[in-house]
Amino acid sequence: DTGVSQDPRHKITKRGQNVTFRCDPISEHNRLYWYRQTLGQGPEFLTYFQNEAQLEKSRLLSDRFSAERPKGSFSTLEIQRTEQGDSAMYLCASSLTGTQDEKLFFGSGTQLSVL
């Protein structure tokens, strides 16, 4: 169990550019979640996958955002035509359904700064 890993840790980009983040969940976990967190706020749910299927998307996830989990393992979150309001910490979490408690385990996040 190596934990949830996210790459990169930090990303600085110019407004209008596209960015892509990667998340590797805990290997046996079938659920994967993406959250966004701004300073002083709790994480806001964006979307989640069960295996490769994207089961739910928040209304926060505009059409500039797309997430994939093609083989049911790692996931990518892409933001197209970034805006300054996209600056935030993007957190990934994973869990295993069918277990007694189904705890969420989080990665360290990707801090995005849009200039």
Place this chain on the structure above:
Amino acid sequence: KQEVTQIPAALSVPEGENLVLNCSFTDSAIYNLQWFRQDPGKGLTSLLLIQSSQREQTSGRLNASLDKSSGRSTLYIAASQPGDSATYLCAVREQLSFGAGTTVTVRA
């Protein structure tokens, strides 16, 4: 829509004092409630998870209670230490809703 509130937003205590952190939620139809700790600029570390059928969970100096009927959970941290300084967040599922957190400072 599930609303999760954590009060107070910030708390400062001297070392050794017990901490009481509150979490309230509007929809009692929850699957479970999980408490997390977050250090500045870092991800979230799971502390305790309480199933909807449980009343409390304990781990070391931490104890979390759940009262679904009143929409409340409380996290108790006994004999606080400076290393407990962090932001504590609660999250309720299935709606995957987080509170904004309580930032705790334990003064040596």
